[in-house]
Amino acid sequence: MFLKNSAVFPVFQQWNSNGWISEIGNGASSSIEITVQPDNTPYLYVDLYRNSVDDGAAMICTSLETSEIEAGTAAGEVTPFWFQFDYRVEGGDGNANVFVGLFNEDGDNDQSPALNWAGCILSGSSAIGRVYNDSGFSSAATMTGASSGSLHRFKMYVYNENGKTLANLDLYTVDKVTFEETKIGSVDGFVLLDSGETFEQGLDVIGVRNTCFMAGPHAQYSIDNIYFSTEHSNREAPSPSFADLSVNGVLGSGSADFDPWNTNRWANWYSDGKLIRPFTIDCDVTMASGYDYSNPWAPDVSMLATNYDYLIYMGDCSRGITFNGNGTFIDLRIAKPSLGELYSNYRAYPSADRHALTEGILCKVARKSLIGPTEIKNIWIKGCTHGIRTWSSTSQSHPLILNNCDMRRNQWGIYLNGTATTVTNCSIMQSALGGMYLGNGSHDNTIVDNVWQDNNYQQDAHFSDICIDSTYGNILSGNDHWAPLAGTYHTAAKLFRNKGDGTLRENGACFNVIANNTVDGYSVAYEVGARMGMDVRYDLTDEGREYAQYNLLENNEISNTEFGIKVNTSGNIINGNIFSNVTHEILLHNVFYSLIETTIMNQTNTQVSYWFKNSDYTANSTYAEWFTYLDDRNIDIDVSNRFTHICSDGSADFDTYSGDATLLINDSLIVNTSTMNDVYASGGTPIDAAVGDFWEDLPGDEIAVIWDTPVSKVDGTNYYTILIYDSNGIEVNRSGKSTVRWGAIAAGDFTPGPGDEIAAVHSSDVDGMYPIYIFQRGHKDPAVTLLTNNTEKIWELAGGNFNTAGDGYDEVAAIYSGGATSVFYRKPTDTTWSSTTTETADLRDIAAGNFDGDAGNGDEIAGINTYSSLVRFYRPGTTNYYASGYIGGTRRWSAIAGGDFDGDSGADEVAVSSSLEDSGLYKIYCLSQGATQADQVIDQNVLGVSAIALDGGTFPVDSALRKYERVQGFSSSNYESTMSDWGESVVVLPSAPQTHAIPAFLLNTDPDDNSKQYLKVTPIVR
Known part of the structure; x- marks a missing residue:
């Protein structure tokens, strides 16, 4: 096909009606061939000789119309454009x-x-x-083909660019099966017009022609998908119709109905x-019609499974298309026991016989704007590990609609790893897991108006109708979970983060909306944090969190069910x-120590109950089986150390509790909302942040945050763990499980891993040594260990980019205890580098920053x-300070x-x-290098004790203030906008509680008016 200026022209079958013309000069060659439809397939086939004779041009082209490059166009004046095409050497x-591109129609060889x-120019x-x-x-450098x-x-x-007209060139191979492209060659900055040069004749057509060199033998090529646009690159990725496995090519040469069971028509797919x-x-x-419930299409996929493991592939060439199953039933099972047999004795039927292929339909469609969604609809699939599967969110990001798709007897009906997928009007039933x-x-998928029944016939306590694992921003609405026909354990949805699988799962199951669904006859409707406490070999923190x-x-309706909503993790509504x-x-x-910020609203007469110890449920044999792994790693945590906090409007009926655990029903964890200087206690004293x-x-x-006492107990052993909180005080990760107390930590981008890492040192020696450990979040074990033979105690750390000649990753600065007379620096990504x-x-105490403003x-x-x-400023590799404040x-x-x-955004400051x-406060001053007075003074009432640690950071502020926030000296209808230019917040860790426990204070000040100040209280709860 030919694509021009974003418009899709009809394929080459109606050649002349598209304005395409074929011209063969008398001097071209008597045997020249330009074939539009070889074997009645819609692509261009050319057989061209090159020559340099009068009237020797042979071409097939179409006018560029208003996009032509006019005669005399000079360097630097060409309208930018995108051009591409597909080809295959035929002989x-x-x-x-052969030349493919823009040229002037009247030019001769x-x-x-x-x-x-x-x-x-194509050369082989x-x-x-x-x-x-x-x-x-x-000519540009040759990009060698495959x-x-x-x-x-x-x-x-x-x-x-700079008065020249340039071109960036790329060559790709296109996979013969999936049509995904792989770059194999690239040339950037090829000069089309140098300064002073012009296209004297202009470029008025686009197409294919022979070249104008000395006479040579002919060559044959198949060519398709010619694209030209002055607006944008090609948003589509159509397959070349001449490809042996092009569905489009086969459908273009006969019936438009897709009949993949026709082994003659689709012979290239069969053996x-x-x-x-x-x-x-x-x-x-x-x-095509013909295969229904009583007569499903049941192809032999034994050879397919060896190499591909999927029946239908939806890749970038599927972007914006509709796959209509037309009610076709596909059944790939080898063994076909009844549902009752599967519930009672599924092990008698090997999984490979029940699920003969991994994926029924595999979707990997990358997002392109201004192209409609891809849609799969009206199809039944049985007998796969995954009936329909979307790949990762980078490869499956184009809007995808799964509409009226019915999944039966798969291990999983639909498995989504991508984003922007809508699943609607589907029935998903009788899955193994x-x-x-x-x-x-x-993330950001929509699961709406579907029906679920009898999933998890294997009765595995890990699984449910919908498993929400390490995924965020999804909407589950209008789904009906019908009463199961058999089995003793069914859950509508479980939300969890599966802890590892070898690489960190960055997100918990968070920011999901589960609304307006119905659940009938289940064991558990919804369980949030369903794998809390579970012992798995791939838990990277090794703490079961x-x-x-x-x-x-x-607004869900739950009936005839044992557990309606069960919550094991903090911060849900x-x-x-x-x-x-x-x-x-x-x-x-409350599985371990704390369960906080559970908000319960508009639940009139709803009974709210609590579990604080394992025996609360293990004494019931049925419950012990349903929640079998929640007590794997939490033994010997005293009930008196458990803390549960609920935010409520008072509408629910709360069980009376008189045990040793702490139960707090309060709008927030702030003790006194008028002063906001203290929070309710939950274990330990934080000592660095x-x-x-x-x-x-x-x-x-x-x-x-690190602590003065152990904040974790796993398998009966106490640990000093580094806990990571968001600005709301919700724990989001942890690292550095250790039986030795941590003494100091610092943050920086120390390794190529995602995001920032934590540098940490112990407060006492380990086998006589004080190494520096670099932890990625969510990992028990360090990514890097520095100074493994250091015998001197390290007092403080800082992270910054001190070695600009390096790889761009940060280094660690450290000082020894006892009043340091030197600062030493080490690089986690290059342990041979050091400075002092x-x-x-x-x-x-030390801090890092770009204090001199010179990046x-x-x-x-x-x-x-x-x-x-004095605040003194130092550079690596120098003696004494170079400036002060x-x-x-x-x-x-x-x-x-x-x-x-x-x-x-210039030079950094210190706080x-x-x-x-001073007047009852321990004030904070912000000043610049060389300053003789403070740029900002923070003097809020929460600073009633001195700080043990400070740091700077950026934290989200919404348009309206929330319960842990306040301002003084101003008000606003949109705080996010008003404070957008205020700079970073100062994070303050007090040295002692002011009455109950130590929170972190996030403080900010308008740099132009110190009377305008902001506070956010971040509770720190183990």
Whole structure:
């Protein structure tokens, strides 16, 4: 087909009606062939000789119309454009005989009239960028093609730069089965017009022609999908119709109905009646009728499963198309027991016989804007591991609709790892493990108006109708979970993060909406944090913790069910659900130490119950089986150390509790909302904090905290773990499981892993040594260990880019205890690199930042001691400080941080916390290198004790303030907008509780008016 200016022209079958013309000069060759429809298939086949004779041109082309490059167009004046086409070598010597691109129709091979062109010369399977202008011709470097018979795609982007017209060229192979492209060659900045050059004759047509060199033998090529646009690159990725496995090519040569069971018509997909290749859907398809419930299509896929493991493939060539199953039933099962047999004795039937192929339909369609959704509809699938599967969110990101698809007797009906998928009007039933898996990396999918029944006939306590694993932003609405026909354990949905699988699962099951669904006759309707406490070999933290937060369960109708909504993790909302004949309507299960910020609203007369210890449910043999793994790793946690917090409007009926655990029903964890300087206690005293981007998919930074006492007990052993919180105080991850107390931490982008990492040192030696450990979030084990033979205690750490000649990753700065007289630096990604700053002034705390405003020389260190009001600034590899900051008086400092606190995006500032009380407060001052007065003064009432740690970070502020936030000195209808230029917040960790427990305070000040201040209280709960 030919695609021009974003419009899709009809394929080459109606050649002349498209304005295409074929011209063969008398001097071209007597045997020239330009074939439009070989074998009645819709693509272009050319057989061309090259020559340099009068009237020697042979071409097939169409006018560029208003997009033509006019005669005399000079360098730097060409309208930018995109051009591409697909090709395959069919024969001949292939020695630069064929040109594809833009040229002038009147130009002749003897250059009289002169010929201008810009595009690609094909030489065998290779592609060469070529231009003819008023100075003659020039060629780009050859992009070597793949072997003969391979499918290739050439792309060209033309643009102007510095008075020249240039082109970027790319060559791809196109997979013969999936039609996915792989880049194999690239040339950037190929000069089409140098300064002073022009297209003298202009370029008025696009198409294919012979080349104008000395006479040579002919070459044959199949060519398809010619694309030209002055607006954008090609958003489609159609398969070349000449490909042996092009569905579009076969459908174009006969009946438009897709009848893949016709082994004659689809012979390239079969061998001896057995499928050997999947069908890649590259055009709108409607399946032929003939296979229904009583007579399903049951192809032999034994050979297909060996190489491909999927029956139908929807890739980039499927973007925007509709696959209409037309009610076709597909059944790939080898063994076909009844549902009753499967419930009672599924093990008698091997999984390979029940699920003969991994994927029924596999979808990997990358997003392109301004193209409609891909749709799969009206199809039944049985006998796959996954009836329909979407791949990762990077490969399946184009809008996809699964409409009226019926899944039966698969291991999983639908398995989503991608994004932007809508599943609607489907029935998903009788699956071995579960109806749908919303898997790791998936997000922003919509599951609406579907029916579920009898999934998990294997009765596995891990699974449910819908498993929501490490996925976020999904909407589940209007789904009906029908009463099962058999079995004793069924759950509508479980939300969890499956802890690892070898690589960190970044997101918990979070920000999902489960609303307006019905559940009837189930064991459990919804369980949030369903794998809390589970012992699995791939748990990277090795602590059994679960993350599933910020989920909304709203307006669901649950009836005839044992557990309505069971919550095991913090930070979720339950609102307006209706329960009928439900034994435990809402059950809050505190598996380890804390369960906080569960919001229960509009639940009139709903009973809310609690579990604080394992025996609360293990004494019931049925419950013990349903929740069999929740007590794997939480033994010996004393009930008195359990803390459950509920936010409620008072409408629900709460069980009376008189045990040793702490149960708090309160709008927030703040003790006194008028002062906001304290929170309710939950274990231990935090002693250091580090701020970094430890969760990239969540806006803003997170806060890592270490403690003076163990904050984790796993398998009966106490551990000092580094806990990571978002700015709301919800734990989102943890790292560094250790039996030795941590002494100091710092954040930085220390390794190529995602987001920031944590540098940590112990407060006491390990076998006589004090190494520096670099932890990625969510990992027990360090990614890097530095200074393994260091015998001197390290007091403080900072992370920054001190080595600009390196790889761009941060380094660690450290000082020893006892009043440091030097700062030393190490690089986690290059352990051979080191640097030192000598003759420092008995430093007790340090911070890193670009304090001199020169990004070219990297970051600097700012340091304080206990006996001077000076803030001193140091550079790696130097002696003594190079600058200082001083604001007068006899102030002394307890902690220091670096950051862009004034929001000017120039040099960073330091924030220092006073160690001396001033009018009842321990104020914080922000100042720049060389300053003689403070740029900002933070003097909020929450600063009633000195700070033990400071850091700087960026945290989200919504348009309206929430319960843990306040402002003073101003008000706004949109705080997000008003504070957008305020710069980073100062994160304050107090040195002691003011009455109950220590929170973190996030403080910010308008750099232009210090009277305008912001506070957010972040509870820190183990």
